[in-house]
Amino acid sequence: MIARVIVDVPSRQTDRPFDYEVPVELAGWVEPGSRVGVPFGGRVVQGFVIAIVDHADVDRSKLKPIAELLDHLPPLSPDLIELGQWISEKYCCPLTVALQAMLPSALKGKAESYVAIAPDRMASELFEPEWMHFIRQQGGEMKLASLQARFPDSALDVKAAIAEGRLTERVAIRDRLSVRKVLTVFPPVNREEAELALTAIPARAAKQREVLRYMIGQEDPIPLQALIETLSTTSSTVRALADKGLLVIQEVEQDRDPYAGRSFRRTEPLPLMEGQQQVYDQIAEALDVAEPRVFLLHGVTGSGKTEVYLQAIEHCLNLGKQAIVLVPEISLTPQMVERFKGRFGHEVAVLHSRLSGGERYDEWRKIREKRARVAIGARSAIFAPFERLGLIIIDEEHESSYKQEESPKYHARDVAVRRAKQHGAAVVLGSATPSLESYTAAALTGASSDGRGAALLPMPERVGGKPMPPVTIVDMREELRGGNRAMFSRPLYEGLQLRLERGEQSVLLLNRRGYSTFVMCRACGYTAQCPHCDIALTYHQKSRVLRCHYCGHAEGSPTACPSCESEHIRFFGTGTQRVEEELSKLFPGIRVIRMDVDTTTEKGSHEKWLTMFGERKADVLLGTQMVAKGLDFPYVTLVGVIAADTSLHLPDFRAAEKTFQLLTQVAGRAGRHQLPGEVIIQTYNPEHYAITTAQHHDYDSFVKEELGHRRQMAYPPYCRLILITLSHEQLPQVINAGDKLAALLRQSAEEVGALGEGGFSSRFIEILGPVASSIPRIKDRYRFQCMVKYRGNVDAVGIVREAVAAVARPQDKASVQISVDVDPQVIL
Ligand SMILES: Nc1ncnc2c1ncn2[C@@H]1O[C@H](COP(=O)(O)OP(=O)(O)OP(=O)(O)O)[C@@H](O)[C@H]1O
Numbered sequence: 121m122i123a124r125v126i127v128d129v130p131s132r133q134t135d136r137p138f139d140y141e142v143p144v145e146l147a148g149w150v151e152p153g154s155r156v157g158v159p160f161g162g163r164v165v166q167g168f169v170i171a172i173v174d175h176a177d178v179d180r181s182k183l184k185p186i187a188e189l190l191d192h193l194p195p196l197s198p199d200l201i202e203l204g205q206w207i208s209e210k211y212c213c214p215l216t217v218a219l220q221a222m223l224p225s226a227l228k229g230k231a232e233s234y235v236a237i238a239p240d241r242m243a244s245e246l247f248e249p250e251w252m253h254f255i256r257q258q259g260g261e262m263k264l265a266s267l268q269a270r271f272p273d274s275a276l277d278v279k280a281a282i283a284e285g286r287l288t289e290r291v292a293i294r295d296r297l298s299v300r301k302v303l304t305v306f307p308p309v310n311r312e313e314a315e316l317a318l319t320a321i322p323a324r325a326a327k328q329r330e331v332l333r334y335m336i337g338q339e340d341p342i343p344l345q346a347l348i349e350t351l352s353t354t355s356s357t358v359r360a361l362a363d364k365g366l367l368v369i370q371e372v373e374q375d376r377d378p379y380a381g382r383s384f385r386r387t388e389p390l391p392l393m394e395g396q397q398q399v400y401d402q403i404a405e406a407l408d409v410a411e412p413r414v415f416l417l418h419g420v421t422g423s424g425k426t427e428v429y430l431q432a433i434e435h436c437l438n439l440g441k442q443a444i445v446l447v448p449e450i451s452l453t454p455q456m457v458e459r460f461k462g463r464f465g466h467e468v469a470v471l472h473s474r475l476s477g478g479e480r481y482d483e484w485r486k487i488r489e490k491r492a493r494v495a496i497g498a499r500s501a502i503f504a505p506f507e508r509l510g511l512i513i514i515d516e517e518h519e520s521s522y523k524q525e526e527s528p529k530y531h532a533r534d535v536a537v538r539r540a541k542q543h544g545a546a547v548v549l550g551s552a553t554p555s556l557e558s559y560t561a562a563a564l565t566g567a568s569s570d571g572r573g574a575a576l577l578p579m580p581e582r583v584g585g586k587p588m589p590p591v592t593i594v595d596m597r598e599e600l601r602g603g604n605r606a607m608f609s610r611p612l613y614e615g616l617q618l619r620l621e622r623g624e625q626s627v628l629l630l631n632r633r634g635y636s637t638f639v640m641c642r643a644c645g646y647t648a649q650c651p652h653c654d655i656a657l658t659y660h661q662k663s664r665v666l667r668c669h670y671c672g673h674a675e676g677s678p679t680a681c682p683s684c685e686s687e688h689i690r691f692f693g694t695g696t697q698r699v700e701e702e703l704s705k706l707f708p709g710i711r712v713i714r715m716d717v718d719t720t721t722e723k724g725s726h727e728k729w730l731t732m733f734g735e736r737k738a739d740v741l742l743g744t745q746m747v748a749k750g751l752d753f754p755y756v757t758l759v760g761v762i763a764a765d766t767s768l769h770l771p772d773f774r775a776a777e778k779t780f781q782l783l784t785q786v787a788g789r790a791g792r793h794q795l796p797g798e799v800i801i802q803t804y805n806p807e808h809y810a811i812t813t814a815q816h817h818d819y820d821s822f823v824k825e826e827l828g829h830r831r832q833m834a835y836p837p838y839c840r841l842i843l844i845t846l847s848h849e850q851l852p853q854v855i856n857a858g859d860k861l862a863a864l865l866r867q868s869a870e871e872v873g874a875l876g877e878g879g880f881s882s883r884f885i886e887i888l889g890p891v892a893s894s895i896p897r898i899k900d901r902y903r904f905q906c907m908v909k910y911r912g913n914v915d916a917v918g919i920v921r922e923a924v925a926a927v928a929r930p931q932d933k934a935s936v937q938i939s940v941d942v943d944p945q946v947i948l
């Protein structure tokens with residue numbers, strides 16, 4: 121039997137299966153999806169079996185055997201392998217990178233060397249070195265690294281011993297994390313016998329008596345540690361009883377449950393509103409026929425999308441299938457999880473990046489071992505290892521965080537559609553502000569069963585006919601003319617004042633992108649820049665440190681200008697910290713919760729702040745994008761946006777779309793319950809269509825206007841993009857490689873005969889660049905980019921793959937690095 125293995129060496133040359141012999145003792149265990157350790161280039165590396173075949177491509181006698189099998193259940197299934205192949209093709213990345221992305225990081229094993237005393241040397245020798253004696257004490261085998269740590273001078277001797285055959289070396293793949301096992305004490309099986317034994321225990325072993333008596337009275341096994349603590353005894357006492365065969369101590373697998381100790385109030389399905397019912401019926405019908413279908417649920421904020429998701433999932437489970445719910449990382453709050461756990465209890469597995477590696481691994485195993493039927497999580501939860509998927513829900517489908525920014529640069533929305541096709545599952549994309557891509561796909565094509573296009577499901581009204589909150593636009597230029605230089609306009613100031621008086625709550629959004637504090641000298645104009653990246657350093661007030669958000673470089677903040685020695689060096693910008701200060705100045709005693717990257721890095725902090733706010737322990741929730749999504753607090757009656765424009769001027773063709781989405785989302789946080797709400801948006805561009813349409817909650821008008829611009833500039837959804845970024849420490853090298861790449865791309869584009877056929881023909885390809893990236897240097901590497909725009913039946917990815925392969929020389933570490941981003945979301 122021969123196994124085709126994808127080795128975990130991510131490079132272009134190794135991105136193909138290699139054949140290995142399956143040793144007899146592993147036959148029947150090794151299957152497609154198995155994770156194995158295999159010898160490769162003089163090392164042992166981790167790999168995935170993607171197929172079992174009878175004939176090898178090479179001379180069978182030359183095949184090496186698989187060194188070890190890493191899990192008894194294969195972590196990947198054939199459908200996930202196929203999905204990985206699709207990702208690797210579509211997003212131009214090595215297959216192993218795609219496969220590894222599907223698994224919790226705990227399963228990324230690394231090779232470790234072990235040394236063992238050779239079998240014929242097991243009899244202890246008279247004059248052996250201390251380290252050899254030590255290995256013997258360890259049972260004859262131990263980790264090489266541990267031996268070296270203990271005997272740092274032994275390296276040469278150990279090497280010699282291996283060469284002489286006194287020691288053998290073995291390499292094995294070890295997981296970074298493993299199943300957590302807890303030593304557990306089991307009550308005696310035969311209680312009568314134990315009672316008898318109890319009387320036989322001598323009086324001087326009183327502690328043993330006590331432990332045994334206690335265990336006789338127990339129904340369930342108890343963790344050893346807990347037993348020791350309860351009876352204030354020692355492990356040797358318990359072990360003594362185990363040695364006598366009166367108790368059993370065993371390792372028991374235990375889950376690290378991040379939600380342990382929290383109870384979730386059981387909720388019942390609500391009777392659906394008419395709008396919800398219509399949408400639900402269509403989804404339920406698709407689930408019944410089990411055909412792959414895509415729906416775009418366009419429901420305004422507060423229209424009750426989540427209830428529809430919950431009932432659709434219930435229907436899916438009743439059909440004996442499983443469901444995946446994707447939500448953006450920052451919306452995955454306890455509030456959100458609670459809504460799902462409240463309905464489906466412990467059958468919900470939660471997967472997100474704020475869990476520790478171990479917790480993530482355990483949640484993943486819950487799915488793998490069929491203990492969970494619903495997975496809720498961020499982007500990568502799309503790979504939840506379910507076998508019969510019925511439904512995939514993507515909430516806030518327009519969120520750019522569904523696109524992974526590092527390899528594999530996949531979009532979870534596209535992966536979802538593909539996975540649904542494999543399983544005959546339905547996909548529901550939900551949003552109050554659908555991405556233009558999804559919206560045009562749905563509006564133009566409607567539903568079709570081949571998994572392309574989508575059926576539009578509108579929910580234009582809030583639950584119970586609650587009105588959308590009125591939105592006031594404040595022109596900050598007028599404020600300035602009126603003599604107000606503060607960051608709060610008079611209407612926003614008065615609005616906040618009123619909420620404080622009434623004991624209601626406010627949410628303040630600081631749209632912070634590119635808007636953090638920076639350091640500038642007022643005398644000479646010097647700004648503090650990162651020495652490794654062409655970007656200004658951000659000032660962190662608490663630690664008084666300047667930090668680069670791209671490479672992590674940090675330095676103390678200067679007291680005098682490094683350039684002209686003037687003392688007029690100041691911190692500029694309006695970070696959340698400054699808004700917070702301003703609030704306390706204007707409203708003494710105001711209770712503010714600030715949520716931004718600085719206050720939410722600690723594990724659980726995000727949750728802590730939201731719970732506090734929900735319990736009305738603060739008057740204002742102030743934050744970045746994090747406060748815009750999914751929150752549902754009954755006492756929030758004012759939403760203020762401090763500066764709507766900051767995202768409007770980014771060098772990104774989606775700038776207007778992102779601004780509109782953010783404003784609409786944050787406006788939707790107000791007045792969702794009994795109390796009526798109000799929204800105040802401050803801006804320097806009051807007539808911009810992204811702002812005026814958001815004011816009127818008018819998605820259709822926004823889309824119409826925005827599509828006009830996209831069409832004119834030939835941007836998505838009127839074409840597709842591939843962004844190729846080249847980087848190198850030396851500028852001439854990057855420019856050279858960029859020119860070469862662009863020339864090759866143009867040549868292939870010409871060959872397919874669609875080059876420059878203009879913006880509106882059904883088939884075209886256009887090569888832009890090379891130009892310097894908008895951040896021209898990151899981590900001491902210069903960056904240039906080429907952009908491929910294409911439409912219609914053109915294999916642009918194929919063209920790019922070939923051109924990149926011709927320019928990149930990956931075996932040469934000093935060569936230019938090239939990264940390919942298909943359907944990029946961020947173009948910096
Ligand atoms: N059928 C129903 N009957 C009564 N209340 C409902 C019903 N459906 C939803 N609700 C309530 O309406 C409120 C808004 O619903 P939900 O949060 O699901 O809206 P949403 O569309 O997901 O909003 P957003 O996109 O703003 O997050 C919630 O408090 C929810 O409990």
Ligand SMILES: [Zn+2]
Pocket residue numbers: 641642643644645646681682683684685686
């Ligand atoms: Zn200066």
Ligand SMILES: [Zn+2]
Pocket residue numbers: 650651652653668669670671672673899
């Ligand atoms: Zn930097």
